[in-house]
Amino acid sequence: MRRPLIAGNWKMNLTPSEGAALATTLRQRIGMRSDVEILLCPSFVALQAVGEAIRGSEMKLGAQDVFWRDAGAFTGQVSPLMLCAVGCEYVILGHSETRGRFGVADPDLDPTILSYFSETDASINRKLRAVLPHGLRPILCVGETLAEREAGQTERVLQTQLEGALQGVTADELYELVIAYEPVWAIGTGRVCEADEANRVCGFIRQTLRDRYGEDLATLVRILYGGSVKASNAHALLHQPEIDGALVGGASLNAEEFEQITYCAPKR
Numbered sequence: 394m395r396r397p398l399i400a401g402n403w404k405m406n407l408t409p410s411e412g413a414a415l416a417t418t419l420r421q422r423i424g425m426r427s428d429v430e431i432l433l434c435p436s437f438v439a440l441q442a443v444g445e446a447i448r449g450s451e452m453k454l455g456a457q458d459v460f461w462r463d464a465g466a467f468t469g470q471v472s473p474l475m476l477c478a479v480g481c482e483y484v485i486l487g488h489s490e491t492r493g494r495f496g497v498a499d500p501d502l503d504p505t506i507l508s509y510f511s512e513t514d515a516s517i518n519r520k521l522r523a524v525l526p527h528g529l530r531p532i533l534c535v536g537e538t539l540a541e542r543e544a545g546q547t548e549r550v551l552q553t554q555l556e557g558a559l560q561g562v563t564a565d566e567l568y569e570l571v572i573a574y575e576p577v578w579a580i581g582t583g584r585v586c587e588a589d590e591a592n593r594v595c596g597f598i599r600q601t602l603r604d605r606y607g608e609d610l611a612t613l614v615r616i617l618y619g620g621s622v623k624a625s626n627a628h629a630l631l632h633q634p635e636i637d638g639a640l641v642g643g644a645s646l647n648a649e650e651f652e653q654i655t656y657c658a659p660k661r
């Protein structure tokens with residue numbers, strides 16, 4: 394059975410000391426849970442401090458992005474080797490924010506700047522292939538914008554993102570893959586995807602994996618939902634048969650809220 398995974402994506406929040414404080418609180422409350430897997434994904438600079446704060450507990454450490462080379466003249470980048478060295482077991486790949494696809498229009502953000510964020514399915518594919526040999530588990534994010542959903546393109550967009558990211562990767566290599574369905578319009582907006590619709594789309598993602606890689610892999614892969622998950626809506630989402638956990642943004646910065654979300658996961 395797939396063990397639920399509840400992951401906190403802290404995004405560009407919390408200094409190392411603030412992150413260590415939150416991790417220490419979470420460790421005291423839910424650090425030894427075995428019914429759910431609990432993952433914290435702080436910023437690069439807080440990985441070391443948060444890793445130390447949760448060492449010896451059951452909680453896991455993950456990064457929010459990575460570059461695909463192990464070392465070299467790549468100013469500003471962080472390699473898979475470096476993530477492993479600070480104790481990361483997971484890495485988020487292809488988040489809509491790193492793809493330059495934002496759900497909320499920020500009036501202070503010049504739209505031309507967005508292209509600086511935008512990685513492609515091809516760069517995500519490179520990252521995915523680079524982390525697997527290191528034993529880092531990718532959390533591959535996919536999701537459609539509101540305009541794409543309203544144009545009836547949700548499935549096509551997801552299929553393109555999945556195929557692009559997984560190109561040239563075999564089922565054996567994908568043993569540790571996690572996928573997060575994160576509709577862009579639900580991220581940071583407070584507008585959550587209805588649980589049955591999120592379940593339907595996660596089922597579509599699993600079917601796409603089944604068609605491409607067969608039943609064994611499709612059954613193994615955990616598919617998370619992300620986008621405005623809170624303690625008040627987590628129970629309905631996490632009890633859907635195709636949803637194996639949550640990738641939580643804003644609510645993961647509050648210890649009590651995040652703890653409550655972990656208790657919404659079903660016992661499987």
Ligand code: 13P
Binds near residue numbers: 579582622644
């Ligand atoms: P919110 O939970 O803040 O909507 O963010 C979701 C997300 O992007 C997690 O990766």
